[in-house]
Structure formats: C-alpha cells, structure tokens
Amino acid sequence: MKKTGSQILCESLIKEGGEVFFGILGGALLPLYDTLPQYPQLRHILVRHEQGAAHAADGYARVTHKAGVCIATSGPGATNLVTGIANAYMDSSPIIAITGQVARPFIGKDAFQETDITGITLPITKHNYLVTDAAELARTVKEAFYIAQTGRPGPVLIDLPKDVQQEEVEFAELGEVDLPGYRFVSRGHSVQIKKAVGRINKAERPVIIAGRGIVISQAYNELKELAEKAQIPVVSTLLGISSFPGDHILNFGMIGMHGLAYANMAVQNADLIIATGMRFDDRATANTKQFAPQALIIHVDIDPAEIGKNIPVDIPIVGDAKNVLKAMNKQIERGEHLDWLTQLDQWRREHPLVESGQGDELLPGYVIHQIHEITQGDSIIVTGVGQHQMWAAQHFLYTRPNSLISSGGLGTMGFELPAAMGAKVGQPEETVWCIAGDGGFQMTVQELGTIAQEHLAVKIAIINNGYLGMVRQWQEFFYERRYVDTKLWNPDFVKIAEAYDIPGIKVKSREEVTPAIQKAMDYPGPFLIDFVVEPEENVYPMVQPGESLSRILERPKPEMASSR
Amino acid sequence: MKHTLVALVENKPGVLNRVASLFRRRAFNIESIAVGHSEQPGLSRMTVVVNGDSARIEQVRKQLDKLINVVRVSDITAEDIVTRELALIKVKTTTATRSEVIQIVDIFRANIVDVAPDSLTVEVTGDENKLESLLELLRGFGVTEINRTGRIALTRGGTAQANRL
Ligand SMILES: Cc1ncc(C[n+]2csc(CCOP(=O)(O)OP(=O)(O)O)c2C)c(N)n1
Numbered sequence: 109m110k111k112t113g114s115q116i117l118c119e120s121l122i123k124e125g126g127e128v129f130f131g132i133l134g135g136a137l138l139p140l141y142d143t144l145p146q147y148p149q150l151r152h153i154l155v156r157h158e159q160g161a162a163h164a165a166d167g168y169a170r171v172t173h174k175a176g177v178c179i180a181t182s183g184p185g186a187t188n189l190v191t192g193i194a195n196a197y198m199d200s201s202p203i204i205a206i207t208g209q210v211a212r213p214f215i216g217k218d219a220f221q222e223t224d225i226t227g228i229t230l231p232i233t234k235h236n237y238l239v240t241d242a243a244e245l246a247r248t249v250k251e252a253f254y255i256a257q258t259g260r261p262g263p264v265l266i267d268l269p270k271d272v273q274q275e276e277v278e279f280a281e282l283g284e285v286d287l288p289g290y291r292f293v294s295r296g297h298s299v300q301i302k303k304a305v306g307r308i309n310k311a312e313r314p315v316i317i318a319g320r321g322i323v324i325s326q327a328y329n330e331l332k333e334l335a336e337k338a339q340i341p342v343v344s345t346l347l348g349i350s351s352f353p354g355d356h357i358l359n360f361g362m363i364g365m366h367g368l369a370y371a372n373m374a375v376q377n378a379d380l381i382i383a384t385g386m387r388f389d390d391r392a393t394a395n396t397k398q399f400a401p402q403a404l405i406i407h408v409d410i411d412p413a414e415i416g417k418n419i420p421v422d423i424p425i426v427g428d429a430k431n432v433l434k435a436m437n438k439q440i441e442r443g444e445h446l447d448w449l450t451q452l453d454q455w456r457r458e459h460p461l462v463e464s465g466q467g468d469e470l471l472p473g474y475v476i477h478q479i480h481e482i483t484q485g486d487s488i489i490v491t492g493v494g495q496h497q498m499w500a501a502q503h504f505l506y507t508r509p510n511s512l513i514s515s516g517g518l519g520t521m522g523f524e525l526p527a528a529m530g531a532k533v534g535q536p537e538e539t540v541w542c543i544a545g546d547g548g549f550q551m552t553v554q555e556l557g558t559i560a561q562e563h564l565a566v567k568i569a570i571i572n573n574g575y576l577g578m579v580r581q582w583q584e585f586f587y588e589r590r591y592v593d594t595k596l597w598n599p600d601f602v603k604i605a606e607a608y609d610i611p612g613i614k615v616k617s618r619e620e621v622t623p624a625i626q627k628a629m630d631y632p633g634p635f636l637i638d639f640v641v642e643p644e645e646n647v648y649p650m651v652q653p654g655e656s657l658s659r660i661l662e663r664p665k666p667e668m669a670s671s672r
Numbered sequence: 673m674k675h676t677l678v679a680l681v682e683n684k685p686g687v688l689n690r691v692a693s694l695f696r697r698r699a700f701n702i703e704s705i706a707v708g709h710s711e712q713p714g715l716s717r718m719t720v721v722v723n724g725d726s727a728r729i730e731q732v733r734k735q736l737d738k739l740i741n742v743v744r745v746s747d748i749t750a751e752d753i754v755t756r757e758l759a760l761i762k763v764k765t766t767t768a769t770r771s772e773v774i775q776i777v778d779i780f781r782a783n784i785v786d787v788a789p790d791s792l793t794v795e796v797t798g799d800e801n802k803l804e805s806l807l808e809l810l811r812g813f814g815v816t817e818i819n820r821t822g823r824i825a826l827t828r829g830g831t832a833q834a835n836r837l
Pocket residue numbers: 492493494495496497519520521522544545546547548549571573575576577578579
C-alpha cells in the first residue's frame with residue numbers, strides 16, 4: 109500500500125511508542141502536521157520555544173524510561189533544539205529529535221530556513237540521519253529509537269526534507285534492525301566480575317559510588333542487595349541521587365564539589381571503590397589526580413569509552429549495571445565493615461549539613477525541606493542549574509527511585525520548567541515539583557503557556573534570591589565580592605503566572621512556607637510559589653575548583669556568617 | 673608516537689566527516705587519512721595515522737568504535753603490518769639533469785609517469801622512509817609539486833581484520 113512520508117513517520121512513531129511529542133511547526137513541517145489529524149493516537153504538545161520541546165522530551169524520557177520525542181521546523185526551529193539535544197547527550201537521555209528540512213532540490217543552496225542541522229548536531233547526538241528517500245524513513249525511525257534507547261542511551265536526530273514528507277512510496281513491513289557498526293555489551297565479563305568480587309570481599313573500607321547508570325538500568329534492587337549483603341556504604345553523583353533510598357542507613361549522600369562532607373570523606377578514605385554507572389565527571393571527582401588516593405577502583409559502565417577516560421581504573425567491567433550487579437551479588441560474601449561504618453557514622457555526626465540562619469529569615473534549604481515534609485518525598489523533583497539545584501539535591505530526602513530530574517552534565521539553566529512539563533506528561537499521576545532559579549526560570553518562562561494550554565498540574569517553586577546565585581557565590585569567594593552583572597531585576601513572578609491563568613503566591617517569611625506549599629498541593633492545576641529567600645545564602649560544603657575532594661570548605665560558624 | 677588505526681566503515685554520505693569531526697573534537701591531529709572501497713560491498717576501509725600516547729589513542733579508538741557507521745576499528749601499530757603510500761612528485765629537469773633524475777628514479781624502483789620539456793613526474797610507492805629518501809634526493813633538482821595519498825595498511829598473514837576482531 110502506498111503511503112506518504114508523513115504517514116510513514118506517524119505510523120512509525122506509534123509503533124515505536126513515541127505517541128507523545130513536543131514541538132512547533134513551520135513551513136518545512138506543514139505536510140507532516142497536515143497528516144496528524146489522521147492519527148488521533150498521536151498527541152502533539154505545542155510548546156512555546158523549541159528548546160522547551162527538547163527539554164520536555166528529555167524530562168519525559170527520564171521519568172518513563174523510554175524515548176521522548178521533540179520536533180522542530182528547519183533552520184531556526186532546528187537550531188533552537190540544539191541546547192536541549194546537547195543536554196540530553198551529556199546526561200545519556202534518550203530523545204528523538206525530528207527536524208523539518210528544505211525540500212531535496214534546495215539542499216545545499218542556502219535556501220530559506222535551510223541549516224545543516226545534521227552537521228551542527230554531529231558531536232551532540234548518538235547518531236543522526238538526513239532522510240533523502242521516503243522508502244528509507246520507516247527503517248530510519250526504527251533504528252533511531254533502537255539506538256536512542258539501548259546501550260548507553262542518547263539523543264538521535266532525524267532530518268526530514270519537506271518533499272520527502274510528501275513523497276508516496278510503498279510501505280512494507282520491516283525486519284529486525286540490522287546495524288553492523290552498533291554493538292553494546294550488556295553482560296559483564298565473568299572473569300572481571302570474579303576479580304572484582306574477590307577484591308570487594310577482601311576490602312576493609314569499600315564505598316559504592318552510584319551514578320545515573322543505576323537509574324537508567326533500573327538496578328535499584330541490585331544496588332541495594334549489594335550494599336546490604338556486603339555492608340558497603342553508598343554515595344552518589346548528582347544524577348545518581350535517587351538510585352538508592354535517601355533514608356537508608358548505608359546512604360552517605362552526594363559526593364563532589366557541593367557534596368556532603370562525609371560523602372567526600374568516605375571516598376577519600378576508601379580502600380576500594382565500586383563506581384557504577386558514573387563517568388568520573390570533574391564536578392564529582394574534583395581534582396582527579398588526588399581522587400580516592402588509597403582506593404582500588406572498580407568501574408562498571410556500559411560505555412567502554414568511559415573506562416579510563418578521566419581516572420585510571422584497576423578493574424573495568426563493561427556492561428549494564430543491573431546485569432553486572434546481579435552477577436556480583438551471586439558471588440559476594442556477607443560483610444560487616446563495622447569499623448569503617450562506625451567511622452563514617454562519626455563523620456556524619458561531626459559534619460552535618462547546616463544552614464546559616466537561626467532567626468526567621470527565609471532560607472532556601474528550609475523551603476526544600478518543607479516541600480519534602482509536605483509531599484512526604486512522594487514527588488518528582490525537577491531542578492534548574494545553580495544554587496537552588498544544589499539545595500534541592502541536599503535538602504530533599506529522595507526515598508523514591510528516579511525522583512530527581514536535573515541537568516547534570518551540561519548544567520543548562522532553563523531546563524527546569526520544560527523538563528518538569530515533560531515529566532508531568534510522562535507521569536501524569538505523580539506530583540511534579542519544579543524547583544526553579546529566578547534566573548533560569550526566565551530563560552524558558554514562556555512554557556507557562558504550554559502548561560496552561562495543556563492543563564499540566566506542575567507545581568513551581570521559584571527560589572528567588574534576586575541573583576544568578578551560583579555565579580554570585582563564585583564572585584564572592586574567588587573575585588572578592590565583585591558582583592559584576594549577577595544581580596537580577598525581576599518581574600513579579602506571581603503576576604506573570606496569573607497572566608497565564610496560573611495561580612500563585614509570593615512567600616517572604618518562614619511561617620508562610622508550609623501553608624503555601626499545602627495550597628499548591630491542594631490546588632488541582634499548575635501553581636507557582638515565588639519564594640523570596642535570603643539573597644546571599646551560599647551553598648556549602650564546597651570543594652574549590654582544582655582542589656582535592658579532601659579539602660572541604662564547610663559553612664563558617666554563625667558568628668562569622670553574621671559578620672558578612 | 674605515531675599510531676596506525678584501520679577502520680572498516682559504512683560507505684555512506686557523511687561518514688568521513690563523522691570520523692574527522694571526532695578527531696577534531698577530542699583534540700587529535702590527523703597526520704594522514706586514506707579511504708577507499710574494501711573487499712566487502714558497502715564498506716570502505718580507512719587508514720588514519722595519528723600522533724599521541726597509547727592511552728589517548730585507545731580513548732579515541734573507543735570513541736570511534738561508538739560511531740554507528742564505524743563497523744570495526746583497530747590500532748594495528750604494534751602488529752606485523754604492511755604499510756604503503758603513493759606519491760606523485762613533479763621535478764624540474766633540464767637536458768643536463770634529466771638522465772640523473774631518471775637514474776635515481778630507477779634505483780628506487782619508481783616510475784616516470786609524465787615527461788615535459790622542463791619537468792618529470794615521478795610516481796613512487798613504498799613506506800614513508802622510502803618516500804622521504806627519494807624526495808630528499810629529488811629536492812636537489814627542484815621539486816615543484818607533491819601529492820601524497822597518506823598511509824594505507826594491512827596486517828600480514830591470512831586473517832582479515834574483519835574476521836579477527
Ligand atoms: C544557559 C546557561 N547560562 C549560563 C549558565 C552559567 N550559570 C550557572 S549557575 C548560574 C546562575 C543561575 O541563577 P539562578 O537560575 O537564579 O539560580 P541560583 O544559582 O540563583 O539558584 C549561571 C548564570 C548556565 N549554567 N546555563
């Protein structure tokens with residue numbers, strides 16, 4: 109039977125589970141959008157900026173464990189996706205980006221709204237395609253989903269010329285995906301696993317570092333079993349945070365530049381590290397030369413290119429975290445590590461996470477803490493990038509698997525609102541809190557329009573410090589408080605929300621926090637709270653750039669803090 | 673140290689760009705790159721010569737291997753390999769020097785592929801040492817143009833790269 113390229117794309121999306129997609133149309137996509145009404149199963153969500161479409165697809169992918177789809181027209185539409193694609197690439201999030209392209213005869217002629225999007229996205233996609241024949245389209249979409257969702261997930265872009273969307277071809281059933289150049293190892297090498305287990309059984313001060321790979325492979329139970337059976341403390345990277353219950357006795361929190369003091373101390377004093385599904389990002393390791401100086405390092409990752417990239421590894425195990433941990437658990441001996449755990453507990457008591465104020469000033473950590481109290485941790489938290497992101501990582505107790513969605517690798521301000529929107533579309537029954545920076549919120553604020561149009565009940569908490577806070581903190585610490593261009597003049601965020609028919613409240617004091625959060629929770633739709641917090645609150649602990657993870661700067665004692 | 677990477681890649685538009693872009697992105701300087709059809713339909717074989725220490729080369733090899741269009745890639749530097757390069761060299765000649773140039777070309781078992789009143793074009797194949805030595809001698813006469821293919825390489829013996837890996 110003959111079908112148009114547009115029909116083939118729609119049917120392929122349905123077949124691959126990509127029924128929901130976020131996008132904005134334009135000239136080069138008119139044939140496709142004209143076909144959409146033939147497929148009521150497809151749900152297109154009209155966003156306000158293509159960056160929002162990509163982040164929404166990313167948020168959707170992270171909460172559903174399947175590919176999220178975004179779509180943009182040729183030229184500026186396609187280039188607007190770039191930040192979102194790069195973000196998904198850095199955090200191994202499976203998204204499918206579909207871009208309209210000028211008709212084939214115009215390619216290479218600098219036609220109106222022509223841009224070389226496959227060229228532009230070459231280094232930020234797992235793979236990309238320019239489809240020059242409608243007969244290739246079904247196979248291309250199938251491959252794209254397969255590549256995006258398997259192995260180490262990542263974004264795949266399909267560039268689709270306008271005339272290919274209109275071209276009619278015979279639509280045949282497809283066989284299996286045949287990609288001779290694409291392989292991934294799921295099962296870890298048994299010799300390596302055996303070697304690793306032998307060392308783990310003998311270790312005195314072992315530590316597990318859990319990364320986003322645990323979340324991606326949904327290896328929560330396997331990780332828990334390993335930790336409990338061998339009594340190994342678990343720390344995590346930012347994106348590994350909800351891979352292990354936050355209230356578990358063996359959980360020692362996040363490591364890294366703003367990691368907890370005792371988490372970093374655990375790593376620096378360990379004699380063995382089991383790094384699983386993490387890539388030794390410099391924000392997690394600090395100075396790599398002085399990272400975990402006494403430890404034998406076991407690195408479990410599905411991407412062989414991550415092994416030895418940033419840190420020399422003693423025992424590499426290439427494979428899917430779930431499979432590898434399962435295999436390890438079969439051989440691992442029961443352990444105790446009493447001395448080690450006692451030591452860590454002592455450090456945990458000696459170095460608690462503290463906030464600066466004792467009075468009634470409104471502190472961001474308190475806000476996050478109260479969101480946790482009221483939701484009882486039963487919420488997906490989506491953050492932007494900056495201080496509020498670190499506070500959200502530190503002050504919310506993540507007891508549910510995969511409950512923190514954040515832009516880790518790229519550190520993209522403006523991720524929060526559209527990603528929260530995508531998360532809500534992906535998990536409509538769940539509570540989704542968007543923890544936004546007042547700076548980042550204004551980078552993608554227009555998605556309030558999408559949220560209103562689609563009635564997405566996203567709860568928005570703006571941590572409004574009136575600053576590009578994280579940068580201000582660096583100016584304070586490393587540039588003698590010269591606050592060059594970090595102070596923000598902000599609009600009235602509540603009025604902005606109201607303009608979009610979204611109710612909101614401004615909160616300026618401690619007592620107002622709980623009732624406001626409660627009100628947001630009780631309201632059946634989207635709700636915004638503008639938390640006007642202490643402007644110069646800093647994120648502690650901090651490991652200064654270039655320093656070793658052992659050199660942890662903790663919050664100065666109150667008297668020093670008040671002398672600021 | 674110079675490493676020789678040999679990759680079997682899909683013969684599709686943009687593949688050379690993907691490979692070259694990856695070298696650029698990971699800050700590697702390509703010394704030479706040569707590509708042509710392989711024995712298998714739809715696949716090309718690419719030889720890349722690149723400078724760097726073994727750990728970094730291994731990293732770039734793994735990154736190359738991740739490209740969907742790269743079917744196989746190996747660093748064959750340490751293996752028993754045959755390497756060849758072809759060069760075309762245009763040398764200035766006069767009636768007085770022509771026979772001397774021809775003699776040198778003969779010693780190197782190179783060929784003369786074009787003769788003009790004031791120049792000869794020499795075709796030479798061999799490993800880099802041979803090419804460099806010949807060039808060195810010809811420079812004395814005045815070399816006006818050189819075009820080199822870059823290194824191509826195969827491992828010695830019966831097994832093909834595709835089967836070995
Ligand atoms: C798109 C983008 N531009 C610039 C930066 C650099 N940057 C990192 S954190 C930050 C400040 C963020 O301000 P805000 O959103 O208000 O969050 P806060 O740190 O105040 O909590 C900036 C500008 C970035 N990460 N992303």
